[in-house]
Amino acid sequence: MAMMCKNRAMDPAMERSTEVFRHPGRHRVAVFALDGVIPFELGIPLRILGGALGVEDGKPLYEVVTCSLAPGPVRTDADFPVVVEHGVAALAQADTVVVPASHELGPVFHEGVLSPRLAGAFAAIRPGTRVLSICTGSYLLAAAGLLDGRPATTHWMHTDHFQRLFPRVRVDPDVLYVDDGDVLTSAGVAAGVDLCLHVVRRDFGTAVANAVARRTVVPPHREGGQAQYIRRPLPEPQLAGTERARAWALDRLDQPLTLRQLAERESMSVRTFTRRFREEVGMSAGRWLTQQRVELARHLLESTDLSVDQVARKAGFGTGASMRQHLQLTLGVSPTAYRRTFQSSGTR
Template identity: 70%
Template sequence: MATSEEPFRPHRVAVLAMDGLLPFELGIPHRIFGRPRDRLGRRLYEVVTCSIRPPGPVRTDSDFDVMVTNGPETLATADTVIVPASYEFGPVYEDGVLTPELAAALAHIRPGTRLASICTGVYVLAAAGYLDGRPATTHWADAERLQRLFPQIAVDPNVLYVDDGDVLTSAGVAAGIDLCLHMLRRDHGSAVANAVARRTVVPPHREGGQAQYIRRPVPEPQLATTTTARAWALGRLHEPIQLRDMAEQESMSVRTFTRRFREEVGISPGQWLTQQRVEHARHLLESTDLSVDQIARDAGFGTAQSMRQHLQAALGVTPTSYRRTFRTGSGITG
């Protein structure tokens, strides 16, 4: 974010298009980062597409090509580089080795550039060594292969995305939307990310992880859900909520409710409740002048110290620092 002494410059996002790319994934960064503007109407991001070779057509997995007018040298100008999935990885996907052409393209990336992948685009970051010793994720169906090819990576197949600071990875296809919204939220706060999500007609924050999408044998009809309990809890975040209270809303035993909740949401009820309270606290910190103590009570943390610990764990910042950064959120959508 530019200061008053610096000329304004939008954050530059370069999207790397490779043969066999999925058009849907290629368009995600443009849709999410192409919307937000500041109060003066200036775009907060500049999104450009580039190829690993000189300008020209790039094959997709569909019945059309994409004409890309920027070559690999564009990567040298990027603040963030995003690698969508491609179905023509060749040695990268099969053996975990970069092709000379791809290695030469990635060499343009400046140190300190934020890197992100969507779905199996993670193989490119892994083969380039960017994920060594780091946590990462990919589509659940590819997680085992990724771990086998790159044992030095801590692969988590159950989450929608992994934020490891300057390197971020996401699960399959639509999880790229979750990742880009997360980066937008990290850069400019919840209000800006939520506004873009509304315009895109997607939830600003999806609950749970990939576990809920993995097909498993179901020994009994899954007729009951935990939807009512979640809605009930969201209306009472300021109150103490026990697991048995949520289970009672569905007329289930605690054991059955916990199992069903994990199947539907992908995380435990306690983890979900903490996520919702953190999100509510973020919203109040950004949009109100309430004291930190009052926000802690309204979000259900009870004390400012408890909220501070949870925000520090989830966001890496204190409530005061978060409010200082995002209280005057400058983004609007055009």
């Protein structure tokens, strides 16, 4: 941050501005709204941080203002704009800056570079200011150089592209958020709620964060990471080779299956089958079987009222303990927690 501020470029609106924040003593939060901003993400900091109240006096603990490159209308990705009262001055006066996702930042998402105006806005942020991103707001932080050499995350749909565009960032595609001290990043959309609750918890303790969560009707802390929200249907190659064995195995996931049995379906030696399978599918047969069983278990947990042990047997894990271990490793949550989140109302 300090390196960026050496060439500080003030917006003219900031030069003429007076104090943006009106409540001395409160933690000052500036939410940076840019054209294409997603209204849901834009509202999260005010709803969570702005809803944090002191335990003893019930007074707000944060002052949250919304700003943009200049005061005035800001386009959203919905069919309505928002009108922002503050310009870059709010960034310069904030203790925490929050950057939600925006969809109209072509150079940032395609070349990984900031426009001169955006670079000037980020340069206006004071050294030591905490910076948060929600969803693909992480692209702006990375383009500003704030994530170089640091761990970060973004929406799971963009993690591969994000890593290619910003190779110096240590991307974690599975977590809901990353706290690296003065720079924090969240996964997609509602993970911004998780991140802001974490910030409240870090700043003012569990009691305050839990009270905000209760008023907002969200869990104070979600188990697991992004992995539980990602569907990974495995592409089925059209090449002849191991396709028949895979189709045969998918009909028998509840049974113990061996590599030799799979190889025999294709009239191959185990060695040849193992090599061909990895060439076609990109992973070992054992890992593929586990992945298919996890997907079947997810489906059964979502769509049936079978017990955990019954789901484990039908999915081929044998015991509930074995399935718990595999779901915890793969999704980061227990079967019960997964079902609680994703089971349709008709099966409850």
